[in-house]
Amino acid sequence: xxxxxxxxxxxxxxxxxxxLANVAASHxxxxxxxxxxxxxxxxxxxxxDFVNTFIATPVGQVFLRLLIMIVVPLIFASIALGxxxxxxxxxxxxxxxKTIVYFVLTTALSATVGLGLVHVFRPGTRITPExxxxxxxxxxxDAATKVEQSQNAKFGVNxxxxxxxxxxxxxxxxxxxxxxxxxxxxxxxxLTLIEAQRARxxxxxxxxxxxxxxxxxxxxxxxxxxxxxxxxxxxxxRFGMALLKPLAVYIAVVLLALLIHxxxxxxxxxxxxxxxxxIRFFSRIRAPMVTAFSTSSSAxxxxxxxxxxxxxxxxxSSVSGFVLPLGATMNMNGTSIYEAVTIIFLAQVFGVxxxxxxxxxxxxxxxxxxxxxxxxxxxxIPLLIxxxxxxxxxxxxxxxxxxxxxxxxxxxxxxxVIGDLGATAYIAKTERMWDASMIPERVPEVGEAPLxxxxxxxxxxxxxxxxxxxxxx
Ligand code: ASP
Numbered sequence: 349x350x351x352x353x354x355x356x357x358x359x360x361x362x363x364x365x366x367x368l369a370n371v372a373a374s375h376x377x378x379x380x381x382x383x384x385x386x387x388x389x390x391x392x393x394x395x396x397d398f399v400n401t402f403i404a405t406p407v408g409q410v411f412l413r414l415l416i417m418i419v420v421p422l423i424f425a426s427i428a429l430g431x432x433x434x435x436x437x438x439x440x441x442x443x444x445x446k447t448i449v450y451f452v453l454t455t456a457l458s459a460t461v462g463l464g465l466v467h468v469f470r471p472g473t474r475i476t477p478e479x480x481x482x483x484x485x486x487x488x489x490d491a492a493t494k495v496e497q498s499q500n501a502k503f504g505v506n507x508x509x510x511x512x513x514x515x516x517x518x519x520x521x522x523x524x525x526x527x528x529x530x531x532x533x534x535x536x537x538x539l540t541l542i543e544a545q546r547a548r549x550x551x552x553x554x555x556x557x558x559x560x561x562x563x564x565x566x567x568x569x570x571x572x573x574x575x576x577x578x579x580x581x582x583x584x585x586r587f588g589m590a591l592l593k594p595l596a597v598y599i600a601v602v603l604l605a606l607l608i609h610x611x612x613x614x615x616x617x618x619x620x621x622x623x624x625x626x627i628r629f630f631s632r633i634r635a636p637m638v639t640a641f642s643t644s645s646s647a648x649x650x651x652x653x654x655x656x657x658x659x660x661x662x663x664x665s666s667v668s669g670f671v672l673p674l675g676a677t678m679n680m681n682g683t684s685i686y687e688a689v690t691i692i693f694l695a696q697v698f699g700v701x702x703x704x705x706x707x708x709x710x711x712x713x714x715x716x717x718x719x720x721x722x723x724x725x726x727x728x729i730p731l732l733i734x735x736x737x738x739x740x741x742x743x744x745x746x747x748x749x750x751x752x753x754x755x756x757x758x759x760x761x762x763x764x765v766i767g768d769l770g771a772t773a774y775i776a777k778t779e780r781m782w783d784a785s786m787i788p789e790r791v792p793e794v795g796e797a798p799l800x801x802x803x804x805x806x807x808x809x810x811x812x813x814x815x816x817x818x819x820x821x
Contacts, residue, residue, distance in 0.1 A: 472696020
């Protein structure tokens with residue numbers, strides 16, 4: 349069986365068993381039995397707790413950590429190599445500028461879809477005062493912690509200044525991926541400016557580092573079917589099903605907006621601007637999609653995205669290595685949808701009405717905070733609280749949606765990652781470095797050497813070295 353089929357199966361089995369466990373646990377009172385010989389009272393919720401504590405959580409965490417462990421070296425090697433591969437710094441600037449503009453436009457588009465739908469369905473008007481106060485009581489403590497965190501997560505001019513890291517090692521230690529990206533960009537740029545002969549050992553080192561890291565990703569992905577199953581089991585078995593009913597319309601609006609953005613906006617971009625059939629495109633990125641869904645983290649999915657872009661789509665590593673790490677940290681189409689919907693939903697619940705001008709500000713803020721949010725589970729929540737407060741909706745209002753956030757996080761992260769891969773294909777295509785004909789006929793198995801017949805592989809030698817050699821000869 350192919351690995352991506354196994355991963356998908358892991359997802360389905362984990363979700364299904366988790367749901368069954370959830371149902372069983374909710375009948376614990378009726379279904380508890382005693383083992384007389386041992387005098388044990390065995391209840392379904394006890395078994396579910398046991399499985400979560402001793403099997404699902406450790407297996408899921410090991411998988412997640414294997415991916416997260418390599419994100420920093422991966423960002424460093426792939427961005428520095430990507431910049432060096434693009435060669436000419438003016439080109440790096442142009443590609444970088446185009447990438448950021450693409451990110452901003454698609455993020456604004458997705459936020460607008462969310463805003464439109466939340467106005468059509470008005471989920472906030474369906475929440476009764478009783479449900480509101482019940483949710484506020486149940487999740488009040490969690491909400492207070494998040495509100496406190498949000499104090500340190502203000503978006504302002506310092507957010508931009510902070511991208512210029514003081515110390516790349518500290519950035520790496522603190523998971524400040526933007527700082528690591530900035531350092532890697534500068535490092536790669538400087539690498540193209542020194543003498544080719546001098547640059548060669550460092551390029552060799554970075555290439556080896558990149559290959560090693562990709563090998564680790566391949567090893568981690570072999571664990572993916574089990575890791576994904578464990579992570580999903582953890583979510584579905586513990587999910588408070590009781591919340592589904594009162595928040596059903598809100599959840600449906602977020603999911604519908606995510607679906608529309610993926611099936612309409614991104615598919616149209618892929619079809620008409622990239623020139624690839626959306627079905628082919630989505631089928632090649634199944635592994636990062638499932639990884640994003642189960643980990644709820646764009647950063648943890650970055651390794652899987654890089655492998656899929658290069659090996660399954662044949663996109664040159666100088667583009668994917670440059671665009672994907674930026675995308676994992678800055679491009680969050682799904683998050684901006686979720687933010688726009690949630691702000692208006694909570695404003696509706698708390699009776700705050702926003703003028704048209706303020707709604708435009710909602711879109712702008714959703715875009716800015718989606719760029720600023722960390723690619724980790726719940727990374728956008730602290731920034732979202734900041735926007736709520738700005739519009740005079742109490743930050744504690746977040747309590748209403750905390751209980752269902754994981755399910756929404758899984759879904760929006762998947763759209764974030766799809767957006768990153770769409771951006772990569774778009775940039776590669778418009779830079780004339782790749783097109784649909786370079787997609788390999790067959791997807792190589794993880795761990796299998798990239799297929800020889802894939803024209804996108806091996807990636808072209810960094811242009812800087814070639815340029816340097818040409819200068820020397
Ligand atoms: N979990 C999201 C991501 O990693 C960020 C968020 O919206 O909370 O892409």
